[in-house]
Every structure is written in C-alpha cells, then in structure tokens.
Amino acid sequence: MSIKNIEKIVAPGTPSFVGDGFRVHHFIPGTVSMQRMDPFLAMDYNSKYHFSPSEIPRGVGVHPHKGFETVTIAYKGRIEHGDSTGGGGVICEGDVQWLHKEFHEREWSKNGGAFQMVQLWVNLPAKHKQDEPRYQLLQNKNMAKVALPDYNGVVEIIAGEYQGKKGSAKTFSPIHLYNVKLKKGKGINLDFPVEYATAILMIEGSAKVNNKEVVPQDHFALFKKEGENFSLEAIEDATVLVLGGAPLHEPIAAHGPFVMNTRAELIQAFDDFNKGKFGYLED
Numbered sequence: 001m002s003i004k005n006i007e008k009i010v011a012p013g014t015p016s017f018v019g020d021g022f023r024v025h026h027f028i029p030g031t032v033s034m035q036r037m038d039p040f041l042a043m044d045y046n047s048k049y050h051f052s053p054s055e056i057p058r059g060v061g062v063h064p065h066k067g068f069e070t071v072t073i074a075y076k077g078r079i080e081h082g083d084s085t086g087g088g089g090v091i092c093e094g095d096v097q098w099l100h101k102e103f104h105e106r107e108w109s110k111n112g113g114a115f116q117m118v119q120l121w122v123n124l125p126a127k128h129k130q131d132e133p134r135y136q137l138l139q140n141k142n143m144a145k146v147a148l149p150d151y152n153g154v155v156e157i158i159a160g161e162y163q164g165k166k167g168s169a170k171t172f173s174p175i176h177l178y179n180v181k182l183k184k185g186k187g188i189n190l191d192f193p194v195e196y197a198t199a200i201l202m203i204e205g206s207a208k209v210n211n212k213e214v215v216p217q218d219h220f221a222l223f224k225k226e227g228e229n230f231s232l233e234a235i236e237d238a239t240v241l242v243l244g245g246a247p248l249h250e251p252i253a254a255h256g257p258f259v260m261n262t263r264a265e266l267i268q269a270f271d272d273f274n275k276g277k278f279g280y281l282e283d
Contacts, residue, residue: 001191004198004227006213010220012047021058021104022117023049027201027220034254036222037197038247039173041068041259042121045201047218048076051104053112059103066269067129067259068121071177072097073158073241075203077115078105094140096158098169118201118241126250126261128172136169144168152186153234155179160244174246182207182234189231192244198223205238
C-alpha cells in the first residue's frame with residue numbers, strides 16, 4: 001500500500017475573536033481552500049486560551065447557517081449551544097456537538113479557565129441542503145473507542161469507522177473523524193482512500209508523520225491526494241485530530257453563513273432568513 005505524504009504543514013496564524021468567546025485560528029478557508037478540503041468547508045481552532053471569570057457568558061449571539069453542518073469538539077472548557085429547532089445542550093471536555101447560538105456554559109464562565117475547541121463546517125450534498133437541521137450530541141463516555149495495543153493510546157471515533165468500530169455521528173457523505181491519543185514514542189498507522197481530503201490538527205504535543213516531518217502543537221498538516229497509508233508517532237504524549245472525507249465534487253457558492261451550489265440559491269437563502277423562515281432564537 002502506497003504512502004500518503006504531507007503536502008504542507010501550516011503554523012497557526014494570528015488569532016481573531018469570533019464574538020467575544022472564541023479566539024480562533026482560521027485554517028480552512030484561508031491557508032487551505034474550501035475546494036481543496038471538500039467536504040470540509042471551514043476549520044476554526046481555538047488553541048488553549050485562558051478566559052477570566054465572567055458573570056455574563058462570552059460567546060456568539062444568534063446567527064444563521066444553511067447548506068452545511070457544524071461540528072464542535074470541546075477539548076477544554078464547557079460550551080452551551082442552541083438552535084431554532086430546540087436542539088442544543090452543553091458539551092464538556094471530550095464531547096462533540098454535530099449541529100445557533102453558542103456561548104461558554106454559564107457556571108463554567110463564572111470561574112473561567114482554560115478553553116480549547118475546534119469547529120468544523122461539513123458540506124452537505126446538493127440533495128440535502130434543504131433538509132431540516134438536526135442535532136447530534138456525542139458524549140465522550142458513549143463514544144466508540146479502540147484501545148491501541150501495548151498501551152500505545154486510544155482512537156476516539158467521532159465519525160466513520162476504525163478497525164470495524166463505527167462512530168455514532170450520522171453523516172450525509174463518507175467521513176472519518178477521530179481523536180487519536182498517543183503515548184510518547186508510540187505510533188499508529190492509518191489508511192484513508194487516495195481521493196479523500198485528509199489532514200491532521202495537533203491538539204496537544206507533537207508527532208512525526210511517516211517517520212519524516214514533525215508536526216508541532218497547534219499546527220495543521222494537509223496530506224497530498226496520493227497514496228493511502230500514513231503513520232503518526234508521538235514525540236511526546238499527543239492528541240491528534242484526524243479528518244478525512246470523500247469530496248462531493250459539487251459547485252460551492254459561499255457567502256457568510258450560507259454555503260449553497262449556486263448564486264441564485266444563496267440569494268434565496270438570504271431571502272428566507274430575512275422572512276423568518278429559519279425560525280427565531282432569543283439572544
């Protein structure tokens with residue numbers, strides 16, 4: 001089986017605030033385009049950051065989405081979400097929300113502390129862009145996991161499958177999304193199809209890829225669309241977000257919080273939102 005090599009390693013750029021509660025580095029789009037990472041349209045990474053105590057929870061107020069699903073992965077802190085369908089809840093460290101307004105959870109906010117999270121936008125195929133939104137909460141305690149041999153670590157399967165175990169997230173197209181946790185000096189081999197958009201984000205520690213390139217903490221590594229197999233070896237205890245997905249190969253028409261296939265569909269989405277067809281949420 002041929003090797004899937006790294007195309008480029010991207011350092012985290014200057015962070016910017018989304019609302020007042022998310023201090024993020026924008027890896028997708030920006031350093032990597034939506035088209036190149038299809039079906040992953042966006043990746044915002046809040047690297048570990050200390051928020052001071054606040055009686056008023058920080059976050060992002062009411063805002064619409066259409067044409068994709070958001071996936072929020074909590075590594076540090078607690079996040080509270082809500083949408084106009086009544087979906088929502090609190091996600092804690094290790095939990096995942098596949099969905100809107102979003103804030104630091106109220107009680108956590110009163111004390112403050114280390115906060116770290118990733119939000120992905122996963123594109124929807126054209127035939128599903130008009131589907132009703134759905135809410136999926138994946139608690140870490142219920143997540144499918146595969147323990148690696150010789151106490152090497154563990155693979156937490158958010159979506160897709162690994163060694164016959166399937167993640168509980170329901171997706172509209174083939175996606176693999178894992179948290180790979182490795183002990184220092186230990187490794188793992190992974191196999192993704194040649195055509196998959198494949199990347200890793202180094203959440204904690206650092207790792208060597210294919211016994212060659214070192215990916216430091218908070219860095220993003222994009223793989224070439226060649227080969228199928230790649231290896232990770234932890235230089236120190238490491239947590240790696242691994243993502244791979246089958247491209248949809250459909251036109252992308254994006255503006256703000258809407259991602260459709262044509263400009264006409266974008267105009268319709270804005271019109272529907274302005275007419276209240278997305279429902280309502282209180283700030």
